[in-house]
Amino acid sequence: QQQVKQSPQSLIVQKGGISIINCAYENTAFDYFPWYQQFPGKGPALLIAIRPDVSEKKEGRFTISFNKSAKQFSLHIMDSQPGDSATYFCAASGLRQGAQKLVFGQGTRLTINP
Amino acid sequence: GAGVSQSPSNKVTEKGKDVELRCDPISGHTALYWYRQRLGQGLEFLIYFQGNSAPDKSGLPSDRFSAERTGESVSTLTIQRTQQEDSAVYLCASSLRDRASYEQYFGPGTRLTVT
Numbered sequence: 544q545q546q547v548k549q550s551p552q553s554l555i556v557q558k559g560g561i562s563i564i565n566c567a568y569e570n571t572a573f574d575y576f577p578w579y580q581q582f583p584g585k586g587p588a589l590l591i592a593i594r595p596d597v598s599e600k601k602e603g604r605f606t607i608s609f610n611k612s613a614k615q616f617s618l619h620i621m622d623s624q625p626g627d628s629a630t631y632f633c634a635a636s637g638l639r640q641g642a643q644k645l646v647f648g649q650g651t652r653l654t655i656n657p
Numbered sequence: 658g659a660g661v662s663q664s665p666s667n668k669v670t671e672k673g674k675d676v677e678l679r680c681d682p683i684s685g686h687t688a689l690y691w692y693r694q695r696l697g698q699g700l701e702f703l704i705y706f707q708g709n710s711a712p713d714k715s716g717l718p719s720d721r722f723s724a725e726r727t728g729e730s731v732s733t734l735t736i737q738r739t740q741q742e743d744s745a746v747y748l749c750a751s752s753l754r755d756r757a758s759y760e761q762y763f764g765p766g767t768r769l770t771v772t
Contacts, residue, residue, distance in 0.1 A: 577759075586661070592760070632699055643690075647701075
C-alpha cells in the first residue's frame with residue numbers, strides 16, 4: 544500500500560514535443576504529491592508539487608494533472624528542451640497524518656533529442 | 658544561502674568495515690531525512706528526525722544501520738559491518754516542518770561502494 548508506481552522507465556521525446564510521465568498510488572492517506580528532477584551526480588530537486596484539493600497545477604512548461612478517484616497523477620512537460628533531459632521521480636506522502644517521509648516512484652529517464 | 662551538504666562525496670570501503678556518513682542540513686530546517694538510492698532505482702526512506710521528537714526509524718533495513726542528530730544540526734548515518742548490498746548513494750534532505758512548506762531539499766549524496 545506504500546508503493547508508488549511510475550511509468551515509463553525511460554522516454555525519448557523530440558525537442559519541442561510533450562513529455563508525459565505517469566504515477567499511480569494505492570494509499571488514500573497520501574495528500575502531497577511532488578515531482579523531483581535529478582541530474583547525474585546531483586541530488587533530486589523539487590520541480591512542482593500538488594495537493595489533492597486541485598486537479599491541475601501549472602508552473603511554466605511543467606503541469607501536474609491529478610485524478611483523485613483513479614489515484615493517479617502525471618507530469619507533463621510542454622515544449623520539451625534538451626536541458627530537460629534528466630531522471631524524474633514522482634513521490635507521495637501523508638502530511639495530514641504527520642508522515643513526512645516521501646515514498647518515491649522508480650524514476651523515468653527522459654531524453655530530449657535536439 | 659548554503660544548501661544541504663554531505664560528506665564524503667564518495668566512499669569506498671571493504672566489506673565488513675564500518676562507515677560514517679555526514680549531513681549538514683540547511684540552517685533553520687528542523688526536519689532531516691536520510692534516503693538510499695540504489696543504482697537505477699528510486700529513493701528508499703531510511704530515517705527521519707524532527708526536533709526533539711523520537712526519530713522515525715521505520716525505513717532502516719537492518720540493525721547494522723543507525724543514525725544520530727545533534728539538536729537541529731548535523732546528522733551522521735553509520736553502517737556497521739558493511740555488505741556489498743549496502744553499495745548505493747545515500748541522500749540527506751532537510752525541510753522546514755510547517756504547514757506552509759513541505760519541500761525537502763536534498764544534498765548531493767554520498768556514493769558508497771563496498772568491495
